[in-house]
Amino acid sequence: MSTKGKVIKCKAAIAWETDRPLCIEEVEVSPPRAHEVRIKIMATSVCPTDINTLNPKKKALFPVVLGHECAGIVESIGPGVTNFKPGDKVIPFFAPQCKKCKFCLSPLTNLCGKLRNFENPTIDQALMEDSTSRFTCKGKPIYHFMGVSSFSQYTVVSEANLAKIDDEANLERVCLIGCGFSSGYGAAINNAKVTPGSTCAVFGLGCVGLSAVIGCKIAGASRIIAVDINSEKFPKAKALGATDCLNPRDLNKPIQDVITELTGGGVDFSLDCAGTAQTLKAAMDCTMLRWGLCTVVGAKFDELTISTVNLIMGRSINGTFFGGWKSVDSVPNLVIDYKNKKFDLDILVTHALPFDKINEAIDLLNQGKSIRTILTF
Structure with a gap:
């Protein structure tokens, strides 16, 4: 009927x-x-x-x-x-x-x-x-x-x-x-515009963060540092392309300092997929002075603040909504990309x-x- x-x-x-x-x-x-x-x-x-x-x-x-x-x-x-x-x-x-x-x-x-x-x-x-x-x-x-x-x-x-x-x-x-996949993947591809050979840090390894790792990998990043306080997520991050996995709770110094040391001055791109004031600060501070870009992907609408000194010294910050995709136009193409095994x-x-x-x-x-x-x- x-x-x-x-x-x-x-x-x-x-x-x-x-x-x-x-x-x-x-x-x-x-x-x-x-x-x-x-x-x-x-x-x-x-x-x-x-x-x-x-x-x-x-x-x-x-x-x-x-x-x-x-x-x-x-x-x-x-x-x-x-x-x-x-x-x-x-x-x-x-x-x-x-x-x-x-x-x-x-x-x-x-x-x-x-x-x-x-x-x-x-x-x-x-x-x-x-x-x-x-x-x-x-x-x-x-x-x-x-x-x-x-x-x-x-x-x-x-x-x-x-x-x-x-x-x-x-x-x-x-x-x-x-939602989740498009937001993270698109943040890396469309908003951060990750470049071949670049270094990246992804904060938060839920669906959005892991999808951002996929985006960084497909964009050709040479080093992808995945950060989460739950180390059980690290095997998936590595399977998707992360080269390094760090748990801030296992470190004896701030995560941004560790990343800066590992990369000889900071990453080219960071993506904050956790959206807290603490992760935003870390994501911003671990990018390279003079050209580093921090993309805010997840936001829990806390009071998020950044130092203007970061901007003066050449770091920049941007945000993303639905991964920058024009939804009606892009979603069918993303489905075809999955069908063609472009991503998992x-x-x-x-x-x-x-x-x-x-x-x-x-x-x-x-x-x-x-x-x-x-x-x-």
Whole structure:
């Protein structure tokens, strides 16, 4: 029986409030409206951003269906949608590309004009463009999350937040292209613009950091120093191209001093994929005076500060959003690159669980036991 135009009842994990486990509930998902697409989620994973949103300091909106790293199949389309049809394999993402605004038309940025809340990006796109939700549970409207809300068997997204991908794509792997892989890999390729023969340091070896290692390797870096306080991640980093692995807790001096000594003055490029004030300082200070570049990939929105002396002495800093990719244009190509074995996503997947065990997946990530856990319905 066709579900087009009808409300779908399905399973979702709802965050009702801060600092509480997610609750598996039955939700109602409304049909897509103009320029929207309803998707059946086939695979989703838990990203640290989902977990951080449960922190009271983040001032998130509740109740909410979290999740933003996923892949699925189009169930139905709303009026005006011409680029998708039921049955298409797709990847939604939090970085829209409307292709109409002055930002999308510029080669200088991948930040679409549909993004507005830069003070708290995790609540940006908490409602659809008409300021309403497509989710209801127990008679209450439920907020969307970052324009995706993948912790639901069905979700509704704007067509600007969606890319059609290869029909043969393995959705349980390419779902990582919806956030973690693209963010880290693109940071090295598009934002840092790592050069052949250069030296690099990557801070934080979660999915994003390991993907940055992949990017540095593919760009031709001659030395890649991987840094994390969890040494269990080092074998994966080395398998992906890291030449050195350092745990700051094992050292008797600041990590930036060790890296500076190892490289004869500092690395050409550093990528901070942890996003704390401490790692930002270390990432900045370990780059070469006169030309070193630090790229901020992960940000937990602490009070991040840098010394202006660093800038005066020739170091520079930049940031990245979704790895600098123009999402709608780039995501299908990244899927093809994975299909053609340009890079390995399989090594980033450490666990696979049924969706009902989503809180177990969260615990695995919090305990540093997983890189990415793939959840399927």
